[in-house]
Every structure is written in structure tokens, then in C-alpha cells.
Amino acid sequence: MRVTIVLVAPARAENIGAAARAMKTMGFTDLRIVDSQAHLEPATRWVAHGSGDIIDNIEIFHTLADALHDVDFTVATTARSRAKFHYYASPAELVPLLQENHAGCVMPRWFLAVRIPV
Numbered sequence: 178m179r180v181t182i183v184l185v186a187p188a189r190a191e192n193i194g195a196a197a198r199a200m201k202t203m204g205f206t207d208l209r210i211v212d213s214q215a216h217l218e219p220a221t222r223w224v225a226h227g228s229g230d231i232i233d234n235i236e237i238f239h240t241l242a243d244a245l246h247d248v249d250f251t252v253a254t255t256a257r258s259r260a261k262f263h264y265y266a267s268p269a270e271l272v273p274l275l276q277e278n279h280a281g282c283v284m285p286r287w288f289l290a291v292r293i294p295v
Contacts, residue, residue, distance in 0.1 A: 178275055178276055179207070179279045180205050180207070180275065180279075180281070180282060181207040181208075181209060181248055181279065181281045181282070182196060182200055182205060182207065182208050182209070182281075182282050183209045183210075183211060183241070183244045183245065183281055183282065184196060184208070184209070184210050184211070184213070185211045185212065185241055186211060186212045186213050187210060187213050187215050187216075188213070188215060189215060189220075190215045190216065190217075190218035190219070190220035190221040190224070191220050191221070191223075191224045192215075193208075193210065193213075193215055193216045193221045193224075193225075193232075193235075194220060194221040194222065194223065194224025194225035194226075194228075194232070195224050195225075196208065197221075197224075197225040197228040197231040197232050197235075198224065198225050198226065198227070198228045200228070200231055201225075201227065201228040201230075201231055206230070206231055206234065207234075207236075208231050208232075208234070208235050208236075209235070209236045209237075209238060209244045210235055210236070210237050210238070210244075211237075211238050211239070211240065211241050211243075211244050212238075212239060212240075213237075214237075216232065216235050216237075244281075245281050247279065248279055248281035249278035249279045250274055250275070250278040250279070250281070251281045251282075252266075252271065252275075252281070252282050253282065
């Protein structure tokens with residue numbers, strides 16, 4: 178399963194570091210950033226403790242379309258209900274799609290919303 182994480186215009190270096198650290202824990206390595214240079218701030222590495230390899234390999238893109246150029250299936254996650262979305266997929270529904278496609282998880286812009294109960 179190949180999963181790419183895309184952060185769109187992250188303003189805080191700490192958020193990028195936290196994403197990298199979470200990715201490392203889950204075994205994901207492909208982090209892409211759209212329209213931001215916040216990853217260059219020292220706070221990124223402080224928060225990403227132990228995930229420097231992910232930070233070192235961040236790819237930067239000017240547009241979301243460019244960041245998703247090789248992604249087959251795009252997913253977004255949320256713990257909150259969003260009235261503007263009419264279809265939510267359960268994690269169980271997504272597993273086959275994630276196994277068959279190069280998936281991208283985009284934050285904060287998305288194409289399919291997945292509600293994860295908390």
C-alpha cells in the first residue's frame with residue numbers, strides 16, 4: 178500500500194513536524210507540501226523528533242494538482258461532520274481502494290471525506 182500525505186499551505190512548522198512524526202510511527206514516508214516553506218523552520222525538526230528522514234525528503238509543490246500528479250485516489254479524514262459533503266466512506270470501505278491504488282491523504286482540501294468516529 179502506497180500512501181502519500183499532502184499538507185496544503187501549512188502555516189506552522191510544528192504541524193509539519195507532528196505530521197512527519199505520526200507518519201514515521203505508521204510506516205509512511207511520502208510527505209508533500211503545497212504552497213509553504215514552514216518546513217524550513219527549526220521547530221519542524223524539534224517536533225518531528227526521530228523523523229528527520231521524512232523531513233529531509235519532503236517534496237514541495239506550488240499547486241495541489243501538481244502534488245497529486247501521480248496519485249490515483251485522494252482521501253481526506255475528519256472527526257467532525259461536514260454538511261457540505263454528501264458521501265462519507267467508512268474505513269472498512271476504503272481498505273480495498275487503498276490496497277489497489279496509490280492513495281493521497283490531503284489536508285485541508287479533499288475530494289472524499291471519511292468520518293472516523295471518536
